[in-house]
Structure formats: C-alpha cells, structure tokens
Amino acid sequence: MSTVNIHDAKTHFSRLVERAANGETVIIAKAGKPIAKLVPLEQPVVDTSKRFGGLRGQFKIPDDFDRMMEDEIAEMFNGK
Structure with missing residues (x-):
C-alpha cells in the first residue's frame, strides 16, 4: 500500500489505476491526511x-446417433 498526494494522483492517475488493477491499494492524501483509497475490483x-x-469430453455420442432406434420409431409412426 502506498500513499500519494492529491496533486500527484491527478498528474499520474492512469498509472495509479494500473497499479490498482494489478492488486495494489493506493491511498490518496491531501495535506498529508488520507482522504481516499484506490483499490482493485x-x-x-x-x-x-x-x-x-x-x-x-464428459460423454461420447455414438456415430449412429441419428439412426438409433430407427426401426422402433418407424413402427410407431406406421402402425406396423
């Protein structure tokens, strides 16, 4: 965790955001008094x-999947 004054924070805001994105917490101070914290989401x-x-990869579909039970299905539709 580092502390920067508000003037430096305004000047180097994009760098501070990048540091926060990399996991660092940055404290922003005014006149030496902490006023804000920049933290990663x-x-x-x-x-x-x-x-x-x-x-x-958890199961295998057979190569004849589209023809499985073809005779039984035809029998149900044709009534034979």
Whole structure:
C-alpha cells in the first residue's frame, strides 16, 4: 500500500489505476491526511455451466446417433 498526494494522483492517475488493477491499494492524501483509497475490483465469477462446450469430453455420442432406434420409431409412426 502506498500513499500519494492529491496533486500527484491527478498528474499520474492512469498509472495509479494500473497499479490498482494489478492488486495494489493506493491511498490518496491531501495535506498529508488520507482522504481516499484506490483499490482493485474483484473479478466477477463467470458461470461456465451454461456455456457451449461445458460438458466437452464428459460423454461420447455414438456415430449412429441419428439412426438409433430407427426401426422402433418407424413402427410407431406406421402402425406396423
């Protein structure tokens, strides 16, 4: 954690934001008295359970998937 005066904070704001983004906390002081704190934001947790490919590699689809139970289905529709 570092402390900078308000004039330096205005002059080097983008550098201070970059330091905060890298995990550092920066205290901004006026006349030596702390008045503000620049802290990094916590990254939101991304819910990957609803993403495409989330189950990749956990099961295998047979090559004849589109022809499975073909005879039974035809029998149900044709009534034979």
